[in-house]
Amino acid sequence: MKKRFTLTYEQVEHLKKRQSRALIVIGCIMVVLSILGISLNISGARTTLTTRQALTSGAAKQFQAMKNDRDILPAGEDLASAFKASAEKVALEKQNTLTNQRAASHNERDYKKFTSRMEEYDRELTAFYGEIDRLNEEGALSAYQASISAAISGRISAHEKYEEANSALKLLKRDSTNATKAYNKASKEGSGSSAEEIAALLEASKKAEEAYTVAENEKNALYAAYSNNDAIVKSALASASAVLPKVSFFESVLLFFSAPIVWAIFAVLGIELVINGAVCLKIPKLTPLSVLADILIYDFFVVLGSIMLAPLLYVAVGSFSSTGLAQFRFGKVDFSAYKMIAFSQRTMRSIGNSFLITIVGTIINIAITSITAYALSKRDLPGRKWMMKLVVVFMLFHAGLIPDYILVANTLGLTNTYWAIWLPVIISSSNLIIMKNFFQQLPESIEESARIDGCNEIQSFIHIVIPMSMASIATFSLFYAVGHWNNYQRAMIYISDPNKYPITVLLRQVVILSQGSLADDVLPEVQVWAPTNSVKYATIMVGTVPIICVYPFLQKHFTKGVLLGSVKG
């Protein structure tokens, strides 16, 4: 080892003292800085923030108002529905008259002739309806959608809209005149039809024309409104974007430090440094920098631990609040969410399913894995090497989801049974290897003496090995139980009967899919009740707490059980 320089004992002591003093000074500076920072921020940055908030909310309001003004878009929809309603009305009237006529002329001798004419009308009517639908879809509806997108981008060509509406109207008008003409022709030909009939038809066509005039007026109004609004909105958008504040980097840093909690953390660090220096001055045995490293490590783990716990605590607190937000007030604990869950059959059933899956699955897993691991742990078992190689090969190469699915669902036909969840994962190869290593470390002498007493391997496994390796078995039970309780994929793939869902599948449907925007594959039967936030939190708690509760009981076995097997593996 190279030695670059050597220090005498006194020099080292001197260095340590200087380091301690430096730490105290730095700590004091940090504390003073943080006090200054808090006071400065409260006066300075707070005002910046509030003015900014006021500005922003004002601008946002203005912007919203502009947008609202702009959004006469529903007018397009109204127009479309007006088209449709009036046209439908006309068509319905026509139909009614025709039906009446048919009933009246039932006994007449030219019934047959009349019927053929009726069929002609019917065809015309269908065409008319189709035309209306087409107009509705192509003209008004697409205009509406286009106008929405255009409003978002802020560039609407009202003229185009006008043209579209115009052409739509033209089409509608043409078709209606055609229809009227056909009517007139038909009524002229229809010698058997009465004067009333013709009058009714005339009236109907008149009404249709009236509807068109109304629609045309509306269209003109729309065009006027659009052209009027276009200029307003352009200026509004410009002014709004000018008013909406852009936060610069320095401002964001300022705002960040305005949060007193950051300064508080800074102050705590400073105090720690001061204490560190003072203690090291008092006890000369300690090295200041080493103690500093310890302190920083402890701080790191405190922060990390709170990050790990914070989301869970947030959910736990939220499930006990009536508002659904995590506003926890003492004495205001609200159990209504849990009551709701307790009365929700769906939730209770899925929790029961999860328990069934976990308990039975873990028992199967642990039974088969442990006997296999035990058999493979015998070093002089003929063929053992080949078996271990096979295990490793299948651990590294798996066929994939589809062949597995074909096997379980098609060949074995296990869909909608829990066997599909239990059987494919009976043995986890990595767990098997670790457990095998654990069994290999057990002393062989006890088993040998048992064999001399006449035990076979199965008996010695049950009576000797299992009691000796409870820690390992408990640990692997925990591993398997966690896997089963948290399993989502297999349950989703193989279970389609909602009565058999485990809690994970239910949770996804209640919490994740209920947010419409996030769900693009919502099944129709899924969402029946819209849960409040606190119910969601409570469901999350119910889905998490049981498996967490198992953990402390098994924790004491835990280090012993895994550590022994895994290091050598």
Next chain:
Amino acid sequence: MVSPTKKNPPSVKYISRALSILGLAMVIIALVFMGNPLANLNSWALNATASPQLSTIVLGFILFILSFIVYITNERNPKKLRHILRYRWLYAMLIPAGVYYFVFKLLPVLNLRIVFQYYSPTRARNLNVEWLNPLYLNFKEFFTYRDFTMLLKNTLTLAVLNIVFYFPFPIILALLLNEIKHMKFKRVVQSVLYLPHFVSWTVLGSIMLMLLGPSPNGLINSLIKAAGGEEIPFMMSEIWFRPMYILELMWKESGWGTIIYLAALSGVDEQLYEASVIDGAGRFKQLLHITLPCILPTIITLLILRMGSFLDSGFDQIYLMLNSYNRNVATVFDTYVYDVGLTGTITAPSGTTNYSYSATVGVFRSVVSLLLVVGSNALAKLAGEEGVY
């Protein structure tokens, strides 16, 4: 009477070997080339007598067992015979695992022949399954399909981010935990760090949505909005998807990942530290020159095993984060295979069926993973380290 030390005559050995190979070959040929084992068991039972496939399988098994009987009955070495017979109970204990490995591990691998076939579940009962022409059509379609580059890019990006950001984190945590001398504090910290592992991905996804989702429910976005800012689409944008993926993974698994390193750390010889103190090493020097080299084999082992699941991004996590906003960056092999093969939300290219095509994608992934493990293991051995196997 022959002497007890004499071995089997070679002829018997060869006969039994040939019999066993013949039997296995018959089983495999029957499973792969004759008829369709993918059909339902019930239809098998109905056609049991008529099916040449089933009778071939049974015959193959009988031959296989016969070979053992030939071998054992002709074993002229009573010592060896007794040796094998002595372990009959252990072999009996291995039967369930053998059945499991045959049915749930080997049969799917044999079923992989559907990547060369025009397979669809409605044809399952049809005994003559169409072979593709050319046989590698599915692979050709996959490699030339537009989804291929997207999938590869997304999966590789996540895998590299995983190795770079997530993988070292548990090591650092374990090293820091090892520095804590106060045992009670250490135990509390460990318990807290292990806790997230027990939370399922569904629960984590739900919590993330409640914390970072859009504003009426999401806490952070509600706060941002109340302060007059723009909402940040944490869960619903292409930019945020990858950071959120890594952060979720770190939150959930990094504490649990420390276990194996802590186990390795507990095995480091204390005398090394004592010796180093005498040589004048500080804590950092100890960390660099003693602790790290001691746990290096564990790190390398885990890295090699990690390469085995390099293309495995975690179905549950990704699938629960997936939505229409981030589909372009979040679609990876796991979810793609599921979406193509089972839900049909993504359609396979023309000329293939959803089943065969997605099985092809899965095979590609598995083979690449296997190659990565073998390759990295070889590299590790070349570098003078101990590999996994």
